[in-house]
Amino acid sequence: MQTHYDRNHERSMREFWERLKERADEAVDKRLSEITTGKPGEQPLASWRSHGVECVNLPDDEQGILRISIGGGHPHVELNYCNFRGDVGKCIDLLERAITALRACPE
DSSP states (O other): OOSSSSHHHHHHHHHHHHHHHHHHHHHHTOOHHHHOOOOTOOSSSEEEEEETTTEEOOOOOTOOOOEEEEOOOOOOOOOOEEEEEEHHHHHHHHHHHHHHHHTTTOO
16 A cells, blocks of 8 residues: 655655755845855865765854854755864864763753
8 A cells, every 4th residue: 555655755855945945045145154154255175075964164263163064864855064164173073072962962
């Protein structure tokens, strides 16, 4: 017995992408994500793909603050990313501490 039809999945994925594009366009228009995605014309120091994650190393934050933006995890679409500013070793240390803190979540 079939529990769903492929066209239902296609429609929901199309709606997913349309909504994601709307949200991205709104963020660009309002300049909400320049710290983590870069300012217009700002060039990444490096970019690569590894372990299913798109990584972008952006120039340092003007105040020397480590900035890390991670997203993705959608079950049907691979759009995992990690954008960061600052020394990669210091960012890794901060992420490891964040992972330890997340593991202590009281849920």
